[in-house]
Amino acid sequence: MHIKEIFCVSVFTDHIDYLTVMSVLLITIIYQLMWGLVLFNSSCCSS
Helix, strand or coil: HHCCCCHHHHHHHHHHHHHHHHHHHHHHHHHHHHHHHHHHHHHHHHC
């Protein structure tokens, strides 16, 4: 019983870590894309 609980908790935390890493990566990629669009638009408008 205890071994099963520990296994479930470890799998659950691993799943949370995976989701957190993926969400952070997605947010970083989206942020860089938006920042690149802003810089691209500002450079196009200025020239």
